[in-house]
Amino acid sequence: MPKVTRYIKIHPRNPQEKYIQWAVQVLLAGGTVAFPTETVYGLGANALDGAAVQKIFLAKGRPGDNPLIVHVARREEMDRLVTRVPARAERLISLFWPGPLTLILPRSRAVPDQVTAGLDTVAIRMPRQPVALALIRAAGIPVAAPSANLSGKPSPTSGIHVLRDLSGRVDVVLDGGRATVGLESTVLDLTGDCPLILRPGGVSREDLEQVLGQVALDPGLAGEESGLLQPRSPGLKYTHYSPAAKVFVLRAGLPERLPAALARLVGRARAGGKRVGLLITTETAGEYCRQKIQPDYLEVLGSRGNPRQIAACLFDALRNCDRHHLDLVYAESIPEKDIGLAVMNRLLKAAGYRVIRV
Numbered sequence: 049m050p051k052v053t054r055y056i057k058i059h060p061r062n063p064q065e066k067y068i069q070w071a072v073q074v075l076l077a078g079g080t081v082a083f084p085t086e087t088v089y090g091l092g093a094n095a096l097d098g099a100a101v102q103k104i105f106l107a108k109g110r111p112g113d114n115p116l117i118v119h120v121a122r123r124e125e126m127d128r129l130v131t132r133v134p135a136r137a138e139r140l141i142s143l144f145w146p147g148p149l150t151l152i153l154p155r156s157r158a159v160p161d162q163v164t165a166g167l168d169t170v171a172i173r174m175p176r177q178p179v180a181l182a183l184i185r186a187a188g189i190p191v192a193a194p195s196a197n198l199s200g201k202p203s204p205t206s207g208i209h210v211l212r213d214l215s216g217r218v219d220v221v222l223d224g225g226r227a228t229v230g231l232e233s234t235v236l237d238l239t240g241d242c243p244l245i246l247r248p249g250g251v252s253r254e255d256l257e258q259v260l261g262q263v264a265l266d267p268g269l270a271g272e273e274s275g276l277l278q279p280r281s282p283g284l285k286y287t288h289y290s291p292a293a294k295v296f297v298l299r300a301g302l303p304e305r306l307p308a309a310l311a312r313l314v315g316r317a318r319a320g321g322k323r324v325g326l327l328i329t330t331e332t333a334g335e336y337c338r339q340k341i342q343p344d345y346l347e348v349l350g351s352r353g354n355p356r357q358i359a360a361c362l363f364d365a366l367r368n369c370d371r372h373h374l375d376l377v378y379a380e381s382i383p384e385k386d387i388g389l390a391v392m393n394r395l396l397k398a399a400g401y402r403v404i405r406v
């Protein structure tokens with residue numbers, strides 16, 4: 049593993065050419081470069097070089113059977129990575145690329161086994177963040193990149209998150225500011241009869257259905273809560289997004305019930321000597337103040353009516369919980385509409401599916 053990590057602040061929208069060239073040289077020499085995308089930061093290596101890709105697994109402590117997403121900067125670059133591009137993939141690409149949509153397609157032999165973990169499919173996406181696009185375009189190769197966190201931690205949405213997790217484990221960190229979407233891309237499997245969402249993310253199911261008609265959700269996603277089914281995307285059985293604290297999700301029939309329920313939970317936790325944090329929404333924030341609820345940490349994630357705002361700060365909030373050395377965290381649930389579906393998927397994982405109904 050590299051001992052020295054070069055940390056470079058790069059302009060998020062007009063990346064400096066010399067920094068891009070440094071990073072390109074590292075990629076072409078088989079090294080690892082963390083870079084911003086619009087979803088979360090990625091940890092990249094040359095996707096056509098199995099030994100380089102291996103370094104990603106080592107740096108993250110990632111299980112070898114969890115395949116990586118290959119990032120491209122031009123539509124034509126995907127032709128050598130897959131055996132064919134179906135018409136519905138072309139439609140999605142013209143509408144959602146560059147952007148937070150990953151497509152699963154049958155792989156070609158150009159893709160090393162290390163990337164796909166031996167599967168006969170490959171995951172491909174074109175990010176829209178200018179640094180990511182400039183880097184991949186200048187490198188002239190497809191770039192394999194999982195989220196740039198230590199395995200099991202929340203995905204990084206800032207360069208500092210990456211540095212805290214991977215300093216001394218990767219060659220370069222390009223810090224291009226905050227990731228605007230804040231959670232990962234939607235992973236859509238197009239190899240079956242019906243398009244199947246393996247991981248909800250930055251492009252909503254509603255958006256996809258507008259284009260494709262019916263889009264199914266991997267039944268494993270819903271089943272996870274009951275522990276009945278395994279998700280189809282190998283990564284989802286591993287990713288926990290977990291802070292050190294024990295997280296609980298509060299599901300309320302009526303959001304107005306939340307403050308009173310949380311007042312009791314916080315009171316009980318603090319009486320037991322526990323440090324407790326709350327992740328709440330703007331709609332209930334005033335009531336917490338009125339009821340004088342005093343957790344050790346409180347973060348207002350955003351409005352229930354604007355799940356994109358909540359998505360943008362969720363992972364930062366989960367990391368903040370660690371920095372405040374909390375024992376318990378209670379998080380409000382939000383409606384599973386639009387990107388709210390992805391927010392709840394990540395929150396429930398962070399909570400290990402511990403749900404309190406009020």
Ligand code: TXA
Nearest residue numbers: 087089090115169170171194195232233281282283284
């Ligand atoms: O937004 C994102 O997707 C970010 C940025 C960096 O692009 N990347 C990301 O990568 O989240 P990662 O490795 O953390 O998550 C990739 C997910 C995993 O759940 C993995 O199992 C799944 O995609 N995946 C990759 N290849 C697959 C395949 N061939 N079949 C099914 N699932 C696959």
Ligand code: MG
Nearest residue numbers: 194195203287
């Ligand atoms: Mg990840």
